[in-house]
Amino acid sequence: MTFHPRTLLTMTGGQHRQLHSHLFPGDGLEAAAVLLCRDAGLSDRKLMVVDLTLVPYDQCRRSPYLLVWPGQFIADAINVAEDDGLSVILLHSHPGGFRQFSDLDNxxxxxxxxxxxxxWGGVSPRGGHGSAIMxxxxxxxxxIYDDxxxxxxxxxxSVVGDEMRFWRNGCESSEAPMAFGADMTCELGKLHACIIGVxxxxxIVAEQLARMGFxxxxxxxxxxxxxxxxNRILNSTLSDASSNARKVDMFAKAIRGYRSDIEVVIVGQTIASREAVFAAAEADVIFSCxxxxxxxxxxxxxAQAFMIPLFDMGVSIPTRKRPDGHAAIAEVIGRVDYIQPSGSTLGDRGVYTAASLRAEYLARVAPETYASQLDDGYIKGAVEEAPSVIALNxxxxxxAVLEFIARAFPFRHGRNSQQARSIFALADGDEDDLGEADFQRGGILxxxxxxxxxxxGLPDLGA
Structure with missing residues (x-):
C-alpha cells in the first residue's frame, strides 16, 4: 500500500464543540461560521483551523434548507487571512442531515x-479556499477550490480532542467503527502512525500497531x-546485535515479514533533526516511546505545531536501601499521557522540565560536568546493563495503544476527558487517572x- 498526498482539515475538540453548539441551536434552521485555516506545509495539504467566526443568527436569513448571510463577514475574513496566508472555509449546517452539498450550496x-x-490581493494560499457542511x-x-x-x-x-474523529469523503456512515472488530482494522488501514523510539x-507499540492494521x-x-x-526489543536477533543493525531497519524488515499491505518509513536519526520532525509531522497519531x-x-x-494527537509513556522502578545495605524494589511504575492540541502539554505536566533539558544538554556538550547528575536507567539506584523489564514495558x-483505541473507537463507559494521564503502581496495586482539567495549560507551545x-520555534532546527 502507498499513501498518496491527501487533503485534510483538522480542528481541536474545543473548536468542534463551539461550532456544533452554534450551528445547531435547536431551532431546526441553518446557521453559519467562517473558518480560517493554516496549511501545515507538508506533502499532504493539511489545513489546520486557527480561528473561527460564528455568524450571529439575527444577521442571517435562516430556513431549514437555505441560509443568506452578510458578505461583510467574508470580507473581514479575507482581510485577516491575507496577512498570514490563511485559507477561508465557509461552514454551514444541514439540520435535516442531508450528507451532501445541495444544488443551492453549489x-x-x-x-x-x-x-x-x-x-485576494496577492498570491492565493497553497491550501486554497473552500466550503463545508456540518x-x-x-x-x-x-x-477545497484552487485558484x-x-x-x-x-x-x-479530523477532530483531535478527548475523542478522535476521522470523517472520510464518500464514507457511507459517519459513526466510528466498533472497537476491536474488522471494521476497526479497515479504518486503521487508512491511518498513519509514527513511533518515536523503537x-x-x-x-512493543510498533508491533501492536503493525499487527492491528495501520x-x-x-x-x-x-x-x-x-x-x-x-532481552527487551521485540524482533531483535543475535545477528542484528553482531552486525550492529539500526533499530529502524531491523524492525521495518520484521514488519514486512508479516505485512505486505503496509507502507513503512524509516528515519535513522534523532527526533531532534529536521528530517525526523517532518516525518513525524506527516502522521495522524504519534507515539512517543x-x-x-x-x-x-x-x-x-x-503535536502542538501540527495538531496531532500524542501518546507518551514511561516506566520506572525506584529502589530503596534495606537495613543490610542491599537494594530492594520500592515501586514499579508505569505512566501514559494523552496530549491533544490546545490542551496541557507534557511540559505543563512536568514530564520534562527546564532542569532535565539542561542536564541532557550538559551530557552532550560537557559530559564531565554531567557525570554527577547521571541517571542510572530503568532501575533507580541500581546499575543494570540489561534490565529484565520487558513485562513492564x-x-x-x-x-498506550488501548488509550488510542478508546479515543478513536470509543468503548469506555466513563469519559475520556477524565483519563488524560493514567498511572499504575504494581507493588501497591494502585491505578490512578487524572483528567485534562487536573492540569493547567501554560500556553508556551x-x-x-x-x-x-x-x-x-527552535533555532537549532532552522533551515
Missing part, C-alpha cells in the same frame, strides 16, 4: 468562492541494536503553526 459556492479569490451528529464534509476554481473533496476531516516500549508507519530512532538490548527529556520536548512541540505499551521557520 450555486452559492460558484459565486462566493470566486469572490474570495477575486478579493451534520447534526457533528460530522463535517468539506471541499482556477477547480473543486476537490477534502479526503478526511526500543523497549517502542518496539496502513502506514513511520519509525524514528538513531540507535543500533546491541547484545544488551535483546523515548526515555529522554529532549525527545519528549520535541514530540510535544510537533509491555504493560505500559499496551496501555504554539498551536497550529505548521512548518513556519524556525521549525518548531
Amino acid at each position: 450555486e452559492s459556492d460558484a459565486q462566493v468562492i470566486a469572490s474570495i479569490f477575486a478579493g 451534520m447534526p451528529d457533528g460530522e463535517v464534509i468539506g471541499r 482556477r476554481h477547480q473543486c476537490m473533496a477534502i479526503d478526511t476531516v 526500543s523497549g516500549t517502542g518496539s 496502513g502506514k508507519m513511520t519509525l524514528i530512532d538513531y540507535d543500533r541494536v546491541e547484545g544488551k538490548n535483546l 523515548v526515555d529522554s527529556s529532549e525527545g519528549r520536548h520535541i514530540a510535544d512541540r510537533i 509491555m504493560r505500559a505499551a499496551s496501555a 504554539e498551536v497550529a503553526v505548521g512548518a513556519r521557520e524556525p521549525l518548531l
Whole structure:
C-alpha cells in the first residue's frame, strides 16, 4: 500500500464543540461560521483551523434548507487571512442531515468562492479556499477550490480532542467503527502512525500497531541494536546485535515479514533533526516511546505545531536501601499521557522540565560536568546493563495503544476527558487517572503553526 498526498482539515475538540453548539441551536434552521485555516506545509495539504467566526443568527436569513448571510463577514475574513496566508472555509449546517452539498450550496459556492479569490490581493494560499457542511451528529464534509476554481473533496476531516474523529469523503456512515472488530482494522488501514523510539516500549507499540492494521508507519530512532538490548526489543536477533543493525531497519524488515499491505518509513536519526520532525509531522497519531527529556520536548512541540494527537509513556522502578545495605524494589511504575492540541502539554505536566533539558544538554556538550547528575536507567539506584523489564514495558505499551483505541473507537463507559494521564503502581496495586482539567495549560507551545521557520520555534532546527 502507498499513501498518496491527501487533503485534510483538522480542528481541536474545543473548536468542534463551539461550532456544533452554534450551528445547531435547536431551532431546526441553518446557521453559519467562517473558518480560517493554516496549511501545515507538508506533502499532504493539511489545513489546520486557527480561528473561527460564528455568524450571529439575527444577521442571517435562516430556513431549514437555505441560509443568506452578510458578505461583510467574508470580507473581514479575507482581510485577516491575507496577512498570514490563511485559507477561508465557509461552514454551514444541514439540520435535516442531508450528507451532501445541495444544488443551492453549489450555486452559492460558484459565486462566493470566486469572490474570495477575486478579493485576494496577492498570491492565493497553497491550501486554497473552500466550503463545508456540518451534520447534526457533528460530522463535517468539506471541499477545497484552487485558484482556477477547480473543486476537490477534502479526503478526511479530523477532530483531535478527548475523542478522535476521522470523517472520510464518500464514507457511507459517519459513526466510528466498533472497537476491536474488522471494521476497526479497515479504518486503521487508512491511518498513519509514527513511533518515536523503537526500543523497549517502542518496539512493543510498533508491533501492536503493525499487527492491528495501520496502513502506514513511520519509525524514528538513531540507535543500533546491541547484545544488551535483546532481552527487551521485540524482533531483535543475535545477528542484528553482531552486525550492529539500526533499530529502524531491523524492525521495518520484521514488519514486512508479516505485512505486505503496509507502507513503512524509516528515519535513522534523532527526533531532534529536521528530517525526523517532518516525518513525524506527516502522521495522524504519534507515539512517543523515548526515555529522554529532549525527545519528549520535541514530540510535544510537533503535536502542538501540527495538531496531532500524542501518546507518551514511561516506566520506572525506584529502589530503596534495606537495613543490610542491599537494594530492594520500592515501586514499579508505569505512566501514559494523552496530549491533544490546545490542551496541557507534557511540559505543563512536568514530564520534562527546564532542569532535565539542561542536564541532557550538559551530557552532550560537557559530559564531565554531567557525570554527577547521571541517571542510572530503568532501575533507580541500581546499575543494570540489561534490565529484565520487558513485562513492564509491555504493560505500559499496551496501555498506550488501548488509550488510542478508546479515543478513536470509543468503548469506555466513563469519559475520556477524565483519563488524560493514567498511572499504575504494581507493588501497591494502585491505578490512578487524572483528567485534562487536573492540569493547567501554560500556553508556551504554539498551536497550529505548521512548518513556519524556525521549525518548531527552535533555532537549532532552522533551515
